[in-house]
Amino acid sequence: MQTLKWDKIWISNVAGELSLLFGLGMWVTSFARIRRQMFELFFYTHNLYTLFLIFFVLHIGISYSFIMMPGLYLFLIDRYLRFLQSRQKVCVLSSLLLPCETLELNFSKNTGLEYSPTSIIFINVPSISKLQWHPFTITSNSNLEPETLSVVIGRGGSWSQKLYQMLSTPSSVERLEVAVEGPYGPASTHFLRHDSLVMVSGGLGITPFFSIIRELIFQSTTLGTKTPQILLICAFRNSADLTMLDFILPGYGTLIDSCPVKLQIEAYVTREKHPPMSTADKDLIRKISFKPNVLDMPISAILGPNSWLWLGVIISCSFVLFIVMLGIITRFYIYPIDHNTNMIYPLSSRAVIGMLLICGSITLTASAVVVMNKKQNANKARQNTQFIDAPSPGFHSTDRELESFPKQSFIQATNVHYGSRPDLEMILSKCEGSSIGVLVCGPRKMRHDVATICSSGLVDNLHFETISFSW
Numbered sequence: 001m002q003t004l005k006w007d008k009i010w011i012s013n014v015a016g017e018l019s020l021l022f023g024l025g026m027w028v029t030s031f032a033r034i035r036r037q038m039f040e041l042f043f044y045t046h047n048l049y050t051l052f053l054i055f056f057v058l059h060i061g062i063s064y065s066f067i068m069m070p071g072l073y074l075f076l077i078d079r080y081l082r083f084l085q086s087r088q089k090v091c092v093l094s095s096l097l098l099p100c101e102t103l104e105l106n107f108s109k110n111t112g113l114e115y116s117p118t119s120i121i122f123i124n125v126p127s128i129s130k131l132q133w134h135p136f137t138i139t140s141n142s143n144l145e146p147e148t149l150s151v152v153i154g155r156g157g158s159w160s161q162k163l164y165q166m167l168s169t170p171s172s173v174e175r176l177e178v179a180v181e182g183p184y185g186p187a188s189t190h191f192l193r194h195d196s197l198v199m200v201s202g203g204l205g206i207t208p209f210f211s212i213i214r215e216l217i218f219q220s221t222t223l224g225t226k227t228p229q230i231l232l233i234c235a236f237r238n239s240a241d242l243t244m245l246d247f248i249l250p251g252y253g254t255l256i257d258s259c260p261v262k263l264q265i266e267a268y269v270t271r272e273k274h275p276p277m278s279t280a281d282k283d284l285i286r287k288i289s290f291k292p293n294v295l296d297m298p299i300s301a302i303l304g305p306n307s308w309l310w311l312g313v314i315i316s317c318s319f320v321l322f323i324v325m326l327g328i329i330t331r332f333y334i335y336p337i338d339h340n341t342n343m344i345y346p347l348s349s350r351a352v353i354g355m356l357l358i359c360g361s362i363t364l365t366a367s368a369v370v371v372m373n374k375k376q377n378a379n380k381a382r383q384n385t386q387f388i389d390a391p392s393p394g395f396h397s398t399d400r401e402l403e404s405f406p407k408q409s410f411i412q413a414t415n416v417h418y419g420s421r422p423d424l425e426m427i428l429s430k431c432e433g434s435s436i437g438v439l440v441c442g443p444r445k446m447r448h449d450v451a452t453i454c455s456s457g458l459v460d461n462l463h464f465e466t467i468s469f470s471w
Contacts, residue, residue, distance in 0.1 A: 008346050015348070016059035022052040039157070040132070054355065061347045062354030077314060077362055081302050082181045084370050086124065086133075091296035092176045093148065097286040100240040101155040101164050102204075104139070104247055107180075108292075109149040110300035114142045117211035118467060119185025121151060121299075126177055128162050137207045138183055139247055141214035143222065149183075149299050152247055154204040167288060175291050180299055192219065194228045194463065195433035200424065200450055201234045202442025203241070208467045209441070210248055216261050217249070229262035231431070233422050235442070237271045245414060246285070265414040266422065273419035304373040318365035325357050425453050434461055441467040 006012045029035065029045040053072070057065045065072075091108040098104075105123075115138060122133045140150040153160050167176070191197060191212060199209045209232060219225040236242060245265065303310040338344035428438065428450075436459070440450040447466050454464035 006348075009344070010347055011061070012059055012348055015055045019052050019055035019059055022048045022055070026052070044131075057351045057355055058348050062351045065351070065354070073319070073358070073362075074315070076358065077311075077318070077366060080362055080366050081370070084366070085302040086179050086181050088179065089293070089296050090178055090180050090299050091292050092178050092290050093292070094290060095167050095176070095288045097164070097168055097288065098240075098243045098246075100238065100243055101161075102152060102241075102244055103164055103167060104150055104152050105176075105178075107149045107151075107178075108296075108298040109142075109145075109147055110298045111146045112305040113149075113183075113300050115183040116185045116187065117141070117189055117191075117215045118208045119183040119211070121149070121180055121182035121184070123151065124179045124181075125163060126179070127166070128159060132159055133181065134159060137211070138185075139207055139210035139214075141211055141218055143218040144214050147298075150247075152204070152207045152210070152244070154207075154244075156204075168286070175293055175296075189215065191216065191437060192225065192227065194435045194437035196229045196231065196431065196435075197437045197439065198428065198431060199230065199232045200422070200438070200440040200442065200446065201232070202446045203236065204244075205440075205442035205446075205467075206232075206234050206244060207247075207441075209439070212439070213248055213261070213263065220261050227261050228433075228437070230264065231427075232263065232265045233268075233424070233427065234265070235268045235270060235422060235446075237269070239269050239272050239276050239416075239418075242267060242269070242414075242416065243285070266427075267414055267416045268420060268422050269416065269418045270421055275416070275418060302370060302373075304376070310369050310373065314362075314366050314369055318361040321365060322357050322361040325361065326354065329353060329357070424450055425458065428453055428462060429458055431459065431462075435463065436461050438462050438464050439467060440464075 003013055003017065006014045026046050026048055029038075029042045035042040093106045093108055095106070096104040119138045120135045121138055122135050124130070124133045136151040136153055138149060139152050140148060142149075153163065155161060155164065189212075197212075199212070201209060213230060213232075216227045216230070220227045234245070236244075245267065301307050303314075334345050334350070428436075438450060438454055440447050447468065451464055451466070454462040
């Protein structure tokens with residue numbers, strides 16, 4: 001009967017068993033086979049972490065919970081700030097639809113928002129699902145494109161297919177309602193330390209390299225920094241996927257003629273042995289411009305440009321508020337009941353009071369800081385939104401052939417190989433330079449093969465790095 005006992009004063013066994021049950025549920029659904037084949041089950045099950053933490057604290061008490069307090073406290077602050085950011089609908093400027101069922105979404109961005117290459121952003125489209133949030137690599141560069149942020153979404157699961165179908169139907173959308181969380185990414189980049197870069201990608205694995213190439217363009221054209229030469233090796237299944245190469249540069253190749261970055265592209269189409277006979281239908285890019293709403297805001301940092309300063313204010317002020325409130329309640333409410341004997345006042349009640357005080361102090365402090373920053377930036381953000389080059393009410397779409405874009409030299413700079421896969425061992429063995437950075441993003445087998453080549457000692461100057469977004 002001890003397993004079903006909820007002690008009124010001391011430790012509760014039932015709370016510990018429930019916490020263990022929720023933890024096991026999250027652990028079981030995190031196995032690779034379940035996570036990849038039933039992602040929604042994995043995603044929704046992991047929201048049980050809230051119940052896991054609550055019953056864990058009820059089991060051991062608030063005093064012993066202070067052992068994990070630093071990490072848990074920072075997590076709660078971050079989670080609440082993400083929640084506040086996700087409540088704001090952002091301004092979507094336009095979308096580009098490719099014949100390979102890949103699309104690019106272009107958002108309005110606050111000029112003060114900066115992010116590193118290979119950063120990701122979580123996107124939610126309520127008209128498809130109010131609960132599903134999906135991470136996508138940011139392909140734009142915050143320096144080259146200070147007022148816009150772009151992501152490329154390829155065909156994959158049912159969510160991305162529904163989004164593509166919705167945007168490809170002209171009469172279905174006038175304004176695309178989107179909420180975001182992020183961006184999140186590395187604090188710094190180290191691509192400039194190499195003499196040359198070899199980027200190996202498979203399918204949509206090419207998208208992280210767009211932001212890297214654009215960052216190198218900025219470093220070279222604006223800062224005058226010497227940048228490494230780039231060899232991009234990309235493998236696609238069909239020739240229609242080659243149109244994703246049009247997203248490499250902002251403005252669709254307008255910078256390629258004057259760009260000092262040495263860029264060589266080797267594209268491999270694995271499932272077609274010959275170029276398609278007719279490219280009239282495949283060479284069409286469809287552009288859809290959306291009507292902005294006055295309530296839509298550009299993507300911006302939730303704490304403004306001085307985010308680290310405000311984050312420090314939230315952490316310190318909320319923790320001081322929590323300690324003061326806990327002391328007041330302990331001295332004037334709990335102490336008169338048990339007189340520090342710990343034998344009268346229930347341990348679970350102490351835990352509930354502690355959890356409420358932690359959540360309340362974080363909510364009050366973080367909300368006050370966010371409201372303050374929002375008031376300071378609201379007028380400026382709305383002024384920037386008013387100058388968006390948007391169409392008249394509703395939306396319009398135009399079909400334009402690829403040849404109409406000023407990027408002929410970019411197309412000619414791409415070597416396309418049909419019916420074969422890249423011989424990575426031969427390509428890497430011929431690379432020259434004292435330091436060669438090898439970046440790979442694609443299927444697991446591709447990443448494993450490149451890592452094996454780099455660690456085999458075939459070439460001493462290869463420095464391997466993988467970019468993986470597999471869940």
